[in-house]
Amino acid sequence: MSLSLSVLMMTSVLLVLSLGLFDFTVGSHLRRVSFFLSKDDDKMNWMDSLNKCKSNESSLVTVYHQEDLGALLKNVPGEEGVQFWSGLRKNQSSVTTWSDGNSLAFNNSQVTSIGDDQICEAMTNITWKAFNCSDRKPFMCYKDNNYILIDKEKDWCQALQYCRRHYTDLVSISNETQNNDVSEKGKNKTFWIGLQHDQWTWVDGSCSTYRNWPKNNNNNPECATFDLNNLHKVQCAIDGGIFCTKGNMRIKVIKNKSTWEGALDYCEENHNGLLWIEDEEDQKAVEQWLNHTEVEGPFWIGLRQSTLFGFWIWKDRTVGYSKWKNGKIPAMPMSNHCGVIDKTSALGQWSDEDCWREHHFLCEEEIAFMNKK
Structure with missing residues (x-):
């Protein structure tokens, strides 16, 4: 694995060099959440909330699992009785x-x-x-x-x-x-097989199996709010707090430990790959999850140093945006050749690490959409 991975990295780097792709970007890709609840004016009905998200090039939030709710609500100022809009709405057409x-x-x-x-x-x-x-x-x-x-x-x-x-x-x-x-x-x-029956649709078109309705919530409104434990069917005209999200990759915190190459194999087998960070928006998305998770860092990310050329790469692309500890890029011959992101002493900062040490790690998983995008 080590030899073949090194050959693959060398080939990728040579391709990047030959094509002149040092400034290659695809835009922020990691799912990031923002919320609006600083004053009463920030509470809106479902449609106005959706439009507010759209004005920020995002959409009302899709909830994927119970852990998602904890991450969403962890740092929201407490306010008794506030309901938060989800992007879930009842269909008017075929189900x-x-x-x-x-x-x-x-x-x-x-x-x-x-x-x-x-x-x-x-x-x-x-x-x-x-x-x-x-x-x-x-x-x-x-x-x-x-x-x-x-x-x-x-x-x-x-x-x-x-x-x-x-x-x-x-x-x-x-x-x-x-x-x-x-x-x-x-x-x-x-x-x-590929057949689904569902009266409810997430407004961003994403596929989520989360439907944690409370047992007594059998009324017929067409919109859904959420709290720390459940989704709730409500009238679309009430006012609620707003969560907006954008990005097509979810961050997955892996609780078992592995070497960097073991983490790479695990993420590619079970998700889309080890997490990579394109820009400041991606960095903020990762810090949101690090601030939420109880798993201790540091965490492997998809960052590795070319032992041939000495610069740092994300598997098949060079590093553009970075957040190295103390602002210094680890350089050969003193550097270790794999990258971690910190949670404790310096939240979100990157540092080099011996590739053979075992750490928790971060994978990324592409969000599935019901209609292909």
């Missing part, structure tokens, strides 16, 4: 869709009614079965005319993201023959 946008020409579903729960379809043999989308199962992707069973357990949205990253999409089924072919490829397992 049953294939993830790749194909029409529902063939339907073997046994779902007859859809409440406020999010329902996704899985296949066992040739039978379609409905499950909560947050359940974890194997899944089937497709590319061209090939069906690929992935024997890893993921929730439906994670399965969707995986299929789009490595293949084309979760499998959709348009006729009886295709249904039988997919079943045969399924090897008698129960696996996700």
Whole structure:
């Protein structure tokens, strides 16, 4: 692994040099949260809140899991009775869709009614079965005319993201023959297919399986707020606090420890890769999570020094923005060759570290969107 990784890094660096891409940028990519609640005027109805987010080139927040709620509310000034808007709103149109946008020409579903729960379809043999989308199962992707069973357990949205990253999409089924072919490829397992039933949509179009409604919240409003524990269905006209988010990569704090190369392998296998930081906006997004997580640092990030040229790179791109400790870039021959980000003594500062030491680490995971962007 060490030799092949070094060769890969050298090849990447040479490519960067030959193409003159030292100023290569793609814009801020890490998901960052901002909130507005400093005065009464900052509380708005759902639509005005959405428009305020749009004016900042962002959207009302999508909640992905319970940890997300803790991170969102950790540093918000306490104010009794304040409700915070989520980007979740009830659909006015069709609620049953294939993830790749194909029409529902063939339907073997046994779902007859859809409440406020999010329902996704899985296949066992040739039978379609409905499950909560947050359940974890194997899944089937497709590319061209090939069906690929992935024997890893993921929730439906994670399965969707995986299929789009490595293949084309979760499998959709348009006729009886295709249904039988997919079943045969399924090897008698129960696996996700690309059909979802959901009356609610996140306004930014992202896919999230989080639907933690309280048991007594059975009324029919069309918007949703949240607190530390739950989502709540409310009238869209009430006033609420505003959380806005932008960025297409979620930050994942990994609680087990590994060497830098072990962290790289883990992140590429289970997410999109070790986290990299494009600019100051990304840096602030990371600091938000470091300030929230109880996991102690330092954390490996995707930062490594070229042992051939001496400059620091993010896998296949050179470092533009940086936040090195004491403002000094670690230089050979005294430097270690891998990079960490600190949480304790110097929040968010980078430093060099021996690649063979074991640390917690940060991965990044691409957000899946129901409609491809």
